[in-house]
Amino acid sequence: SSELTQDPAVSVALGQAVRITCQGDSLRSYYASWYQQKPGQAPVLVIYGKNNRPSGIPDRFSGSKSGNTASLTITGAQAEDEADYYCKSRDSSGDLFVFGTGTRVTVL
């Protein structure tokens, strides 16, 4: 299967931690990248590879993987972290990509 499944929505209290998960068979072979998207804006890469942050991404964002599940953790969530988050990984062929279904994060 080439599908990546995410919980539709999660909420987190300001300053607390939240973990967003992404499940799919292809994750047994490939890492996920994670994107943050705010309304009306293009997505922004926040995690890639095993657990790497592009320049400018705060270190409160981290990634991990276990079996067929990839996770994005925001440690000490801030109001500006309220957004939609998408995982992306290669499909089973390894040549193509697929996005997860997306998770809306609300910071309370």
Place this chain on the structure above:
Amino acid sequence: QVQLVQSGAEVKKPGASVKVSCKASGYTFTIYDINWVRQATGQGLEWMGWMNPNSGSTGYAQRFQGRVTMTRNTSTSTAYMELSSLRSEDTAVYYCASVDYGDIDYWGQGTLVTVSS
């Protein structure tokens, strides 16, 4: 600085084709792949395909096979995505992104394509 500037909004009738352009600047166009991603209003991101601007090689998501064509003009550093046999479900914002599948990940501003009779 790296910029990807996409063409303007389009309105097309069902059955027609649309060609969206993505002009790159601020880096050597041929060194990173171009990915195309779309997003219908209120929906998630949908990956459409990739193109290697150096070789012209492409890879398309299965659901778009036969309907999408990704090309480039290296002399103008411009990538193109053409989608044919448009239907209402193709109404979406279409994004190009210049990527190395690592930390290089630059996106265009998006192009709204509306399919309506």
